[in-house]
Amino acid sequence: MSKHHPDLMLCRKLPGIAIGRLCEKDDGKCPICDSYVRPATLVRICEECNFGSSGGKCIICGGQGVSDAYYCAECTRLEKDRDGCPKVVNLGASRTDLAYLRKARNQQQHSAKKNSVVDGSAGGCTLAGSSICSPVRSSSLTLIPISVSVWIKSAVSRVLITPPSPRSMLSPSVHSEN
Structure with missing residues (x-):
């Protein structure tokens, strides 16, 4: 040895x-x-x-x-x-x-x-009687509701992505060439 x-x-x-x-x-x-x-x-x-x-x-x-x-x-x-x-x-x-x-x-x-706080039984996020919560891992376990807005975890922070408003979809964007 x-x-x-x-x-x-x-x-x-x-x-x-x-x-x-x-x-x-x-x-x-x-x-x-x-x-x-x-x-x-x-x-x-x-x-x-x-x-x-x-x-x-x-x-x-x-x-x-x-x-x-x-x-x-x-x-x-x-x-x-x-x-x-x-x-x-x-x-x-x-x-x-x-x-x-x-x-x-x-x-x-x-x-x-x-x-860490682990709580898998947190309620309150329901849509039409069914639970639609999804866990997202960060420094501690949190429950985030999925609805019209979708939370996406990025490396720096959480970014809120919302669908475009109906008004912006109807009016075409006009670019003027000066």
Whole structure:
């Protein structure tokens, strides 16, 4: 994991007798180089990383451990298995950023729910006994009656379009050429 994410910090204390575990997502992965080929040496972690609630957790992501962790043959050959406890002790920048984005998104959704007024049972706009209201979405949900005038939502504002008056339809427009 530390190969692809240089911001992750590993414990690197003297390993004890506790065996490192991996979650279902990271099962079979070498904790140093992320390789899935030729598992060779069992991973040992320090007693502090195996103490209390962190015992039995994944050494890479902190999820529920389901299988034992193994170093790959190449990391064993290069003696990277002797560098100390390989448990990741910090979250890393990408996970931290994700947590802040989730928090901001939840706050926006909460404020949007708080500010919006949703009332689907508003009455009062009827024509000949039938309801002809249509909802139009804006910052809050509003009901607008459809009648002779039609409301059209534009990007800037709502524009009222009315049919031409009968008087303007009867008289032709005269353009004088001067």
